[in-house]
Every structure is written in C-alpha cells, then in structure tokens.
Amino acid sequence: MSTSNPLVSIIVPMFNAEEYVRDTxxxxxxxxxxxxxxxxVDDGSTDETKNIVQTFLEDNRINYIYKTNGGTASxxxxxxxxxxxxxxxxxxxxxxxxxxxxxxxxxxxxxxDVSLVFSQLRCxxxxxxxxxxxxxxxxxxxxxFAALLRLVAGNIAIPNSSxxxxxxxxxxxxxxxxxxxxxxxxxWIRLLASGSRFYGMSEVLGSYxxxxxxxxxxxxxxxxxxxxxxxxxxxxxxxxxxYFNFLIFQRLSSYYKPHNxxxxxxxxxxxxxxxxxxxNSYRFEKFLIDVVGFDNYMRFRxxxxxxxxxxxxxxxxxxx
Numbered sequence: 001m002s003t004s005n006p007l008v009s010i011i012v013p014m015f016n017a018e019e020y021v022r023d024t025x026x027x028x029x030x031x032x033x034x035x036x037x038x039x040x041v042d043d044g045s046t047d048e049t050k051n052i053v054q055t056f057l058e059d060n061r062i063n064y065i066y067k068t069n070g071g072t073a074s075x076x077x078x079x080x081x082x083x084x085x086x087x088x089x090x091x092x093x094x095x096x097x098x099x100x101x102x103x104x105x106x107x108x109x110x111x112x113d114v115s116l117v118f119s120q121l122r123c124x125x126x127x128x129x130x131x132x133x134x135x136x137x138x139x140x141x142x143x144x145f146a147a148l149l150r151l152v153a154g155n156i157a158i159p160n161s162s163x164x165x166x167x168x169x170x171x172x173x174x175x176x177x178x179x180x181x182x183x184x185x186x187x188w189i190r191l192l193a194s195g196s197r198f199y200g201m202s203e204v205l206g207s208y209x210x211x212x213x214x215x216x217x218x219x220x221x222x223x224x225x226x227x228x229x230x231x232x233x234x235x236x237x238x239x240x241x242x243y244f245n246f247l248i249f250q251r252l253s254s255y256y257k258p259h260n261x262x263x264x265x266x267x268x269x270x271x272x273x274x275x276x277x278x279x280n281s282y283r284f285e286k287f288l289i290d291v292v293g294f295d296n297y298m299r300f301r302x303x304x305x306x307x308x309x310x311x312x313x314x315x316x317x318x319x320x
Contacts, residue, residue, distance in 0.1 A: 008036040009083030013075035017093035018048040024093050025056050033102040038062045039079040044069030073176040073183040080175050088167045095161040096207040105164045115196040116165040118158045119205040126211035135159045135208045138200035148192040153247055160184040169196050227251045
C-alpha cells in the first residue's frame with residue numbers, strides 16, 4: 001500500500017445491534033476512500049446481528065469475529081490486535097459516516113504532523129431524523145498538557161465514531177482500558193500525555209444516533225467518574241495539582257447542582273474532595289461547611305477560582 005493510500009482498519013464493536021448495524025456497514029461501503037478493512041467484533045449478541053453481518057461477508061475487506069460478552073473496550077481491543085492498517089478508525093454499530101469521511105481525514109493526516117484526527121458528528125434520532133445539533137468540538141491542532149487540560153475540562157470533545165488515529169500510537173499506550181462509558185475518553189488522554197498531536201476538523205463528517213438503549217451520554221455518575229480520573233491524572237503531573245484542583249471543583253459542582261438528593265450529593269462531594277491528598281486544610285474546610293452550609297461553601301469556593309474566569313486565561317498560566 002502506498003503512503004498516499006494507506007490501509008485503514010475500521011473497528012466496529014457490536015452487541016445486539018440488529019436494528020442499526022446494516023446501515024452502519026453500508027456507510028462504510030459507501031466511502032469514497034476504498035483502501036480499508038472492516039473488522040466487526042460481535043460482543044456476544046443474542047439477536048440477529050450475526051445473520052445480518054453474514055450478508056456482507058462476500059466483500060473480502062470485511063472480517064467478522066464473535067466473542068463472549070466482555071464489554072466494548074475488550075471488543076475494540078480484539079479488533080486492534082488483528083488490525084493490519086497503518087491507521088485505526090472507530091465507528092459504533094449505531095452510527096453513520098458521510099461518504100467522504102475517511103478521505104477528508106486522511107488528507108489532514110498526510111498534510112499535518114498529527115497522530116489523531118477527529119471531527120464533529122450530527123446528532124440524529126433513532127429513525128435517522130436530524131436533531132439540529134452536533135456532537136464534538138475543537139478546531140485546529142492540540143498537543144501537550146494544555147490540550148490534555150482542555151479535554152478534561154470539556155473545552156474540546158472528541159466523538160469516538162469520528163476518530164482516525166495511528167495504530168502504532170494506540171499500541172504504545174496500551175489500547176483501550178475497561179472503563180465503562182469512558183474508555184475512549186481515557187485513551188485520548190493517554191495519547192496526549194504520551195506526546196501525540198491531535199487535529200480537530202470543523203467539518204461534520206458523520207451522524208451520531210441517539211436512542212433509548214444508549215447510555216454513554218446519559219450516565220448520571222459521569223461527573224464523579226471524571227473527578228476520579230482527574231485525581232489519578234493529578235499524580236502523573238507533579239506541579240500541576242492546582243489545575244486539577246480547579247477542574248475537580250467544577251465537576252463536583254456540576255454533580256451537586258442537579259442532584260435530587262442534596263444530602264447524598266453533599267456526602268459524595270465531601271468524600272471525593274477530601275480523598276484528594278492535595279487538600280491539606282480539611283479542618284478549615286469542614287469548619288466552613290458547618291458554619292456557612294454546603295450551598296454557600298460551594299459558592300465561596302467558586303469565587304476563589306473566579307480569577308480563572310476565561311478558560312484561555314486559565315490555560316495561559318500553565319507553564320508560568
């Protein structure tokens with residue numbers, strides 16, 4: 001395969017995907033770029049997924065693997081292990097690609113000195129009707145700690161089904177970890193931490209399907225998972241604790257505000273916040289909470305970080 005037409009390994013994890021996977025496969029077959037292999041990993045489906053996939057296997061670019069149920073991360077990792085392409089592309093079994101998706105992103109990869117390219121996806125209903133909004137954000141080149149911080153803060157968002165990335169880079173950081181609803185987010189963080197450069201495209205190059213069986217973006221514990229992730233990251237970046245402290249407060253506040261049971265929310269916030277060993281003023285913090293109440297305490301704490309009113313100002317302080 002020439003360097004201008006590299007092989008792309010497309011990985012699709014599937015679990016009981018009979019309703020949508022046919023259209024997902026067709027959106028790959030319709031790509032204007034044809035130098036790809038499609039690896040369909042069936043994670044123990046009990047519906048008609050296998051029978052539907054069988055109708056496409058006459059195309060020798062398509063591979064089907066069945067495994068016992070073990071989760072999305074394990075399915076993707078099996079696909080990565082048997083992939084032979086220079087690049088990996090991911091698409092979930094209910095999403096769609098526009099026909100120029102691969103060609104447009106490969107043009108960027110071959111033009112820019114980057115390891116990963118992502119784009120926006122339009123949000124559609126389960127019947128394919130556009131919902132009038134897009135998933136994903138971030139345009140241009142991202143690298144080093146500032147980019148990692150943008151990702152953790154939600155300043156950039158990278159939809160899994162929009163990504164194309166160098167396979168070697170993914171292998172080097174250990175592929176996907178088994179983190180429910182966060183395995184892709186975790187991989188992007190580890191790639192940035194290892195020195196990879198990302199490029200965000202402003203174009204919308206596919207569709208992200210919202211439906212009632214979907215849980216990725218409706219996980220009520222997502223903010224708490226982010227807090228735990230930031231706590232672990234903090235230990236990997238000595239001297240940067242203040243930035244993760246700021247983001248942890250943001251996430252705790254995001255968890256607390258909409259939570260129905262405020263007593264439980266308070267307990268969760270305190271438990272997670274005080275588990276971070278960079279908080280050395282436990283007695284003073286507890287005193288403040290007892291005196292002013294938890295609502296006022298959270299307002300007070302947010303006032304203390306108002307000097308970071310604009311995220312760009314916040315980022316500019318990183319290396320000072």
